Structures are given as C-alpha cells and as structure tokens.
Amino acid sequence: MNQPLLDIQNVTVEYPAKGFRAKPFRALSNVSLDVRAGECVGLVGESGSGKTTLGRAVLGLAPVTEGKVLFRGQDIAHAGRSERRELATDIQVVFQDPYTSLNPSRTVEQILAEPLTVRKVPRSESSKRIKALFEMVRLPADSGNRLPREFSGGQRQRIAIARALALKPELIVCDEPVSALDLSTQARVLELFKDIQEQTHVAYLFVSHDLEVVRHISHRVAVMYRGDIVEFGDGDQVTSAPRHPYTQRLFFAAPVADPEAQAQRREERHRLLAEQTA
C-alpha cells in the first residue's frame, strides 16, 4: 500500500577508468534512498559527493553496476532504450545550466513540442498543452516562437521546467536547478517549483549543494559525502539540527546573512572543528 514512488536500493555506480585493467572509478557506493509520490527529497552534498550521479542514475544516464532503482515497484536500473522511452512520461529532468540545456537553434515552442510529438499528440492538443505550460511556469503567452537566447537565466529555467512538465511526469529529477541563478531569481524559481508541486503533486528529487535551498524546498533531506549518504531524514531536523559530523560541518560552514549571527556561527564552527579533530 505505502510503496514509495521511487525506491533506490543499494545502488553502486562505477565508471570504467581509462587504461588497461585500471580500477574503475566508483562514483556511488551502496546508496539507498526513497521518494514518495508528491514528495520533494533534497539531496545535498559538495562537489564530487556523487549527488548528481545519483540523479543521473535514476534517469538512466549513469551506469548502475549494482543495486536496484525501483520505480513504482519496477526495476529501471537497466532499462533498455525502448523501456526508457516509455519512462519519459513518468520521469523527467531539469538541469543546472539553463544556457546549455536548451538547444540554441530551436524555438521555445519547438523545444516544448518535442516530447509531445514523440508521443504522437495531435498538433491542436499539443499547442493547447504548451499554452497551459506557459501559464503554469508564468512565462508570457507569446514566448513560443522566440529562441532561448532571448530569455534571461531565470526565464530559461522556466522553459526547462515547462519541458519537464509537458508529459505530466510523476517524478522530476532537478539537478541544481537554481545554482546558476541570481539570488532574487533563485527565490522566485524555488517558489515556482513549490507551487507546481502543490498543483500537480509531482515528486522531486532535488539535487543541490546549498543546504538552505534544500531546506526551503524539501520535505526530507539526504546528505551525501564521498559517494555515500551519511544522513537521511526529516528536512527540518537534518538542516537545522544535523546529527552526522559531516552534516554539522556543512551546516556551520554556510555563512548566515547577518553579521552578529554569522560571528556566532563562526565561533561554533571553530569549536565544532576542534571537537571533531580531537
């Protein structure tokens, strides 16, 4: 009954290394995580921690060498090309970089129509759907025949979100979707993510390096460190009272935008580091 939407079980990802008989590079080791329908699970970690790799493994863009990725109970870790194409209606993606994730030579309408055309959605219905998408991501209704380069970073990210929503998926893997954006744009795009989730009950696997972004959007949060999940639990607890030493270091390292509070946090960080090394 209470089966999670996405259930990642003991997944290991290894990339073959260059050179004869070289040891493969292990990006993820034995990672388990689950996402329920309509839920946002934040995945936070520093560069090289494997958080992006986990997202790509769910999308079938990274080689899963061991373990299972169950989507509605079905293992999709080794889904073939045609099975993957079927999954496109269920699992979608929003990438970090809104500048390279949209083909610069295609209009916004062509970009959004692409997944629909593949599914043989009739033209009239597809243009209706695109209009609805523009409204959902709050883009001007006449954006259709413009090229991506005519939009700002925040607007491009809205286009990418609209593309992800086109097929009404149940899960969207969001790979650092607000990291390339300015502060105020970032806040607005995060609100959009939240609103869309409340309207459509789509689930997010939300990858970010920023503890505050993750705290703001996630119901539950997982912390990754060197290819492993070190802490996973309720978003509030993980992001405000972390238990694992690494999460604690991460928490105290992020500067607060308040000089007094930051001075205090700095002190606490130094104390914590002294304790942890002792």
Add this chain to the structure above:
Amino acid sequence: MSTPVHAPNPQLAVIPPEAAAKASLLRRVLRNPLALGSLLFLAVIIVSAVAAPLLAPHNPNTADISAVLSSPDSGHLLGTDGAGRDVLSRLLFGAQFSLAGALLALVTSIVIGVTGGLLAGYYGKWIDTASTWVISMLMALPAIIVLLAARAVVGPSLWASMLIFGVMLSPAFFRLVYASVSAVRNELYVDAARVSGLSDTRIIGIHILTVVRAPIVVQSAIVGGVALAVQSGLEFLGLGDINVPTWGQMLSDGFTNLYTAPLLIIWPALAIGLTLISLTLLANSLRDELERSNAPRRRRRKQPAEQPAVVGEEVMRHDDGGLAGEAVLRIENLSVGYETGDGGTKRVVHDVSLTVARGEVHGLVGESGSGKTQTAWSALRLLPEGGRITGGSIFFHGDDLAALNEKDMEKIRGSRIAYIPQEPMSNLDPSFTIGSQLVEPMRICLRMSKKEATTRALALLARVGIPNPERTFAAYPHQVSGGMAQRVLIAGAISCNPDLLIADEPTTALDVTVQAEVLDLLRDLQSEFRMAVILVTHNFGVVADLCDRVSVMRLGRIVETGPTRSIFAYPRHPYTRELLGAILGETSPRGPLATFDAGPSASPSRKGALR
C-alpha cells in the same frame, strides 16, 4: 513575476529582431559580392553542362580528319583539336563529365564520411574505435598511387576512379562531423532530449545534424574542388577513358599541340581554373557568413541597449562617523563604458564613488550585471577589450589611477594592488609549476634573488594553510584541488605586501566547507597585513562574515552604502530590502509531506487535475 523587468543581465533581455536572427544563410551569401559572383559562374557552368546536348554544335567525339587543328571559324567557333574534334562541343560535354565525376566523388565521400562521423561521434565505443581505425588507414594511403593501382586493375574508367577517390576523400567529412558530434553529444539538451523519450534517429536528426549541416556545406565546396583537380590531373596524364570527353583530356591534347595550336590549352585551363577558384571563393564566403552568424552580439548591441534609467537617484548613505583610518583608495564618480559596434559607448558603471580605508574590508554586492566586477577591474585598470573608464577618478594614495600611463600602472598593479580571481584554476598557468609562478613576481616586484624568493614562497604557502608546502611548490596546477589553488593565489596576492587587495568573488567557485576556510584565511591575513580590501560578491553571507562596510550595486550604480551592520539591520533602499528578503535562511523549512495526499491512491485524481 513573469515580467522580464527582473532579467538580471540587461543584455540578455534585449530581444533582437526575429528576422535578423533567422536571416537565411543563402540570403546572406547572396548579399556578398564575391559569393554571388562565384555562384553565378558555377550556375553558368552547370547549366551549360546540363544543356550540352542542346548547345553543342557537333558530336564531341566525331573526328574530322580533314579539319585537324583548324583555327576558329563559323563551323567550329573555337576551332578543332589534334583529332579534328570540335573544341566548343568538347568543352561543353567535358563540363558535363568532369562535373559529374567530381560530383560522384563528392557524394561518395559525403555518404561515407557523414554517416561514419555521425555514428562514431554519437554512439562512441566500438563503432568509434573501428571507424577511426579505418579512417586513419584511408588517410595514410597516398590517393594518387591508389588511383593508379585501381586503374591497372579495373581499366580506364572515369566513374570507377572517382568512386574510389570519393572513398579516399571521406576522412575530410568524417573528421569534421565526428568532431562536431562529439562536442554536441554531451550537451545537456541532448541529455534532455534522451530523457524526453526521443529515439536516437530523432535526436541525431533534430539536434545533431543541424549543428554539422553548415560546416558540411562549406566542406563540400572545398572537396568538390579537390575532386575536380585530381580528376583533371589523372585525365591529363592520359589515364582516363578516351571515349569520355573531359577537361583534363582536352588539357592533355592542348599540351601535345602546344606549339602548333597554343589556343587549345587555354580553354580547358580556363574552365578548370575558374571553376576551382569559384568553388574556393564560395567556400570562403560561406564560412565567413557562418562565423558572422555565430557572433550576433555585434548586431544586437546596435539596439538602444541602455538600461532602464535610474537617473539621478540619490545613493542612500548610512552614517558611520567617518572612516577608521587613512583612505587607501578613493573612487570618485567613476563611469565605465564599452564600445559598441556602431561606434557608440554602452555604459555599465555610472557615477560610482566609494572610499576604502587601511585595514578595512569593503564589500561590493549585487546581482549579475550590476557592475560590481567592472568597478573592481577599473581599479586594477584591467577592463576587458573594448572597455574603458569614461569618467571620474580613482585615487590610490593620491595618484589618479584613471589618468596614469600603462607603465606606471604596471608598477602599482601586482605589487601595491593585488588581485584574487573567481576561478582559481584558470588563473594559474598549467604549464608552469606553482612554485615558479609564485617566485617570478617576487623577483620582479621585490627584487629578490631566486633563493630568497623561494624561501619566502614556501613560508607563504605554509602561512595560507597548505599542509605540505614543498610538495605544492613543485606541483603543477592540475595536481591540486580548487581550494588549494585559491590558497596559492592568495599567497601570490599577498607576496608583495600590497596595500590594497581586490578579491573578485574569491569563494564562489569553492565548496561551502572550503569557502569557510578561505574566508577565515582572508580575515586573518587582512588583519595581519592591515590591507584595504575590496570584496566583490553576490553572497550576503560572505558580506556578513567578512565586510566592515558594504555598497549595494544595481544596474551599474551604488544604491546604498554604509557599515555592514547598519545595512543588514536597517536596509533603506527597496532593492536592498528585496535582496535581503530573497535570502532563504530567514524562511522556515518546508516540513514533512502531509501523508494524506501521498500513496498510489492519489494518482488517478492527480492525472485528472492536471488537464
């Protein structure tokens, strides 16, 4: 929310006219006189080749023994050749066969090269290995020798030799397509298309072929020319089929009769030469036009790209009882502009004034396009190409840097004003060791001996918290992490005891735990050396951590300035309030998912609700 007013980068928000962006390549080529001329000439040649049976007055192979080498007259407009055949007819039919032969070679090489390049570039793995191997082998073979050997085996046939030559030419297309496809294959939009459920053929057709289309057209003009030239060479050597008239054969005949009828060699030579020149010129102008379309910026800047005017707005100053010490840097009414394509200037910094005292950290904070980095670069006089200080002064210990000549500026830059960049890796030269990059500046600006400089460099590396200074000293930049590289650059920046340090987003590229360490380091060094620091950042947490004062910038102007505590506690400008309001740290966490709308039972209504 959806209004484009908040576009952070004003340049991006400018919408170029749709028509200009999409003006077809053909139309642009036609506007280029050189390309138009070549195209017209090629069109004439092609039309006369196709219409040769209608235009030619005689059969090209009919030999009239009674009229060998006759000069031009009414019966034979261009005279006859050594076998009494009509030169004009042979020239027309020669065009037909020569061009058809070149076309055959071209099509063969395109089919093999483009398909191979697409498959190898897109799928990689064994297809890549195998086809690269085959292509390398083809490239190693000398084409002329292969063609001679083939003639010995299959006999004199224009078509066979052009087919083989097409195969020999295919690496030209293979390598071109392969390179572009491997570059595009890992673009995020190709990944996104894959996740959208597009089949491979569709991805190649939509996203990949469009990238290689234009270079293929350019390459075709070049390869077509090569095929024609080599074919003429073979025919000239007498290796062709006697019954198929080609320009090369005519050239050979003219050469034989060079002394008796010198005009004979002129016609085929002209035909071959002019066709080759046209093809080359066409390829060149196509390439020029393509490259121009890749740089639409120039055209776009011609639009009145002035930002929404914030003219005359007062800077909100927080009172702070004056400076703590002597002013190291005083910027007064600084304006910075960039030259635009039409000779105008686009201003990116307007009327900025600020003062930094000894021992003080002044934060310049704002979003992208706010002019904070431009202001910092002006103080270093290191504005990128096209940028210049259009007004105001920058006083550094009383000297106006804005008016200083380049030679005097060089003495100040690096030794008295130091710089820490955003991207540590791209600011270290990968081909020199870290040690040599630290020692060299010290030998110049502090006039130290190599030994003294080495000792000091090692001490500095230890000072910035590098665990094993000797090893890092001898290492190359790629052997250290980003955080370590930033420490190395900090060591380099403080090596000449500067009075002013300009740090441009020094922690933005770093992980948050490394950022905290680097911020600690900067704070310690700053108080130890009593430097004045300008810290450019977009992160209010970094400002809160390090800065004594802060200036908030927006669209090239300072909107609010004052002591950090005062700005955070009592922001007065609406924009400062908006930025501070956008910080997520203040907001409450989202909390757990309400359980009643979870679970598979909610799915059907969910799908329904969407429509």
